Amino acid sequence: MRGLHHWLAIRWRLKFDPAGLFHRISNLDWYRDALLDWVDSIGIGSDMRLLEVGCATGMLSKHLSQTASVVGIDRSAAMIAIARQSNAGGRNHFITGDATALPFAVRQFNCALAASLINVVADPQRALAEMQRVVVKGGLVSALVPDATMTDHKVRALIASLGIRGFSREALWAWHRLALKISADNLHTWFNAAGIGEHKVRPHLHGMLISITGYTP
Secondary structure (H helix, E strand, O other): OHHHHHHHHHHHHHHHOHHHHHHHHHOOHHHHHHHHHHHHHHOOOOOOEEEEEOOOOOHHHHHHOOOOEEEEEEOOHHHHHHHHHHOOOOOEEEEEOOOOOOOOOOOOEEEEEEEOOOOOOOOHHHHHHHHHHHEEEEEEEEEEEEEOOOOHHHHHHHHHHHOOOHHHHHHHHHHHHHOOOEOHHHHHHHHHHOOOEEEEEEEEOOOOEEEEEEEOO
């Protein structure tokens, strides 16, 4: 019954308070650790100026701001409001905006990141092209998405190996059931179409997520 209670609560908040729900999920150990594993694999330097596209409630931007200057952008004003509150006094700057029409001049950032974004935008190639446009030559563009090979069996194995329980467990199942999943082949195709070169795909969260990172020409 408790699992059903968590599932119903997640569905209710997804409809009526998506920003609050995502803020809570972004701070769950399994999700937070996957994001940190991703950004650690990129190799971000302390002198970088970073753009997080689809920054949601700012958990990752807060982590990144410990070593770099970060701008976060999200189309949800509710998400940005939480991000600003959670990062009060930090080095981050948050704005509301469209991933497919970024409000920045060319070559403004050393790296542009997007977690769980290009799998949900209407035009992923355009969003990636915009990320490529605002990054300096030789800079990094990286995206993290749910992997198309995610299965019920993999979710059960992850839950068992990490000892995930309660709300965290139901949030993982909800994410698995509802998330739009992307294959590595699609990622390579989109990065090529956006003019991003030398891209490499890596698995994260026991293969539940994959990231792709490439360089602007």
